[in-house]
Amino acid sequence: MSTLVASNLLLVSFLKLPSWSPMLPSRLSSSLRRCASTSTRNSFVDRLRTELTEIEAAGTYKNERVIASPQGAEISVNGDTVLNFCANNYLGLSNHPAVEKAAADTLKERGFGLSSVRFICGTQDIHKQLEDAISAFHGTEDTILYPSCFDANAGLFEAVLNKEDAILTDELNHASIIDGIRLCKAERHRFKHMDMKDLEQKLKDTQHCRTRLIATDGVFSMDGDVAPLQEIVALAEKYNAQLFIDECHATGFFGPTGRGSDEYCGINGKVDIINSTLGKALGGSTGGYTTGRKEVVDLLRQRSRPYLFSNSLGPSVVGASLKVFEMLTESSEFVDKIRANTHHFRDRMTAAGFTLKGSRDHPIAPVMLGDARLASELADDMLKRGIYVIGFSYPVVPKGQARIRVQLSAAHSIEDVDKAVDAFIECGKARGVIS
Known part of the structure; x- marks a missing residue:
């Protein structure tokens, strides 16, 4: 640092002037801003390095192993x-020949992408066909597609609930549900993991709210345990609450015919809103959806930000997913x-x-x-x-x-x-x- 800059820094300190004071020469003010900016950046990077070192020392640093093949057994x-x-x-469908062929055929017929959101010029007939196929598979009225189930969860709660309402969420719900709830102005109440007494108490405590929505994973991804959906449905009916389940680790393979945890628990048709993914059992590419009552889906098309401001699913993913639902329906x-x-x-x-x-x-x-x-x-x-x-x-x-x-x-x-x-x-x- 030059003698001039150093002496002026002392002057600034003595006079308690901000570095942008009009009394400072413009070149000096610029130098001070650059010094402060560099110091802030270095402090930020140093903090990140410290946190990374602590993660490594705890043995929780996550390395990515690189695979050089299709996904398979x-x-x-x-x-x-x-x-x-x-x-x-x-289901082993990520590299199944029939699924790969459907993707390739659709890519050739409909192109690689749509470069648009759905409501402008991003809806092809196959998008509507896939939404219909998903609705038929789950036995629901309507379905809306998203780029991922994380987006579906992020876009649901804010669109259908506000400060007059309440969400009752299992404490071990997936991060995407947690983040979606954070975006919503409704009251938030966490109940202990699969604890029906605690859930009932939360339902009693929120009877002043207009709408209560119980939110739970159907199957919890880290533990592989299944939500007690029969008991949850009974409480929802008793207290006039709605039920939402995330079926990412159930759709296509869990239950007698693979319809999910609602089928496994014997409560078909009693879940108000189901979110799930195309990115796991159903081919493993990308894409998610919300399926349920027509009114819910219609409102999401008008208000759900991840839907309104994200590009449509690529045609090849849609074509392959249609083939997957066909295969699951036939066998x-x-x-x-x-x-x-x-x-x-x-x-x-x-x-x-x-x-x-x-x-x-x-x-x-x-x-x-x-x-x-x-x-x-x-x-x-x-x-x-x-x-x-x-x-x-x-x-x-x-x-x-x-x-x-x-x-x-x-x-x-x-x-x-x-x-x-x-x-x-x-x-x-x-x-x-x-x-």
């Missing part, structure tokens, strides 16, 4: 072919296969001494380990044995509840499942997880 990682047990590819093959694989894995792992959370019928099978570093290191051990799994720890799950979340797929053979269990047993014994 087998994938290529670091030049090796491994069995994949951590994808949301529940139970995929649903039957994922159920058999799930039972086989869970039964063998439990017999070996591992602690698993969640429903025996659901392909999310969290192997509970507790320690974050142990979860990460055990996942690395598994990869060396040709099994691709990921350790989950805080902040994705609560502290002290680290786990490896295994996800079964209809693309796995029974031999694949056995290989994964055998690797878990070998690695678990080496790490002292089981004896």
Whole structure:
């Protein structure tokens, strides 16, 4: 710093003048602003570096493994072919030939993208066909498509509720539900995870509100446990509340015919609003939706910001998704296969001494380990044995509840499942997880 700048800084300090004071020379004022800006940027970056160091020290830093193949039962990682047990590819449709062909055919016929939102010039006939197919699949009146289910959750609550209303949300709901609720002016009440006494108390406490909306995941993604929907429906009817469920980890594969957790729990037709995704079991690309009463969907088309201000789903995704719903309507093959694989894995792992959370019928099978570093290191051990799994720890799950979340797929053979269990047993014994 020059002598002139230094002396003027002392003058500024003495006079308590802001750096933009008209009494300062313009070049000096500019220099002071640049110095302050640089200092602020450095402070910001230093803070981020400190936080990253703390994350690494806690053993919760998340590295991205890069795959170089289509998504399937087998994938290529670091030049090796491994069995994949951590994808949301529940039905094995991400690289199914019929789905790929439908995507390619639609790409050729309808183009790559629409460069528009839906209400301007971004709605093709196939978008309406897909919305109709989803409504038919769920037995609902109407459906609205979004770029993702995160967008569907972000765009729902603000559009249909205001400060006269109340949302009652399970404390372990997905982050997208939490963020969507934050955007809404309605009263917010969290009830303890799947605790019906606490939910009923919250319903009693909010009887002054115009509309009460109970919000819950159908299946909770980190634990694989199923919401007690029969009890929730009974409370909703008793207290004249509406029910919303997020079905991202249920649609297409859970329940007797894969219709989701409402079918699994025997409450078909009693859920007011369902949000779900095309990006998991239903081909695994992108896209989400809200399905339910026509009035709800109509209002979302007028008010839901992620819908109004986001480009339409690409035609190839729409065409492939139409094919997926056609396949699921025609055959139970995929649903039957994922159920058999799930039972086989869970039964063998439990017999070996591992602690698993969640429903025996659901392909999310969290192997509970507790320690974050142990979860990460055990996942690395598994990869060396040709099994691709990921350790989950805080902040994705609560502290002290680290786990490896295994996800079964209809693309796995029974031999694949056995290989994964055998690797878990070998690695678990080496790490002292089981004896």
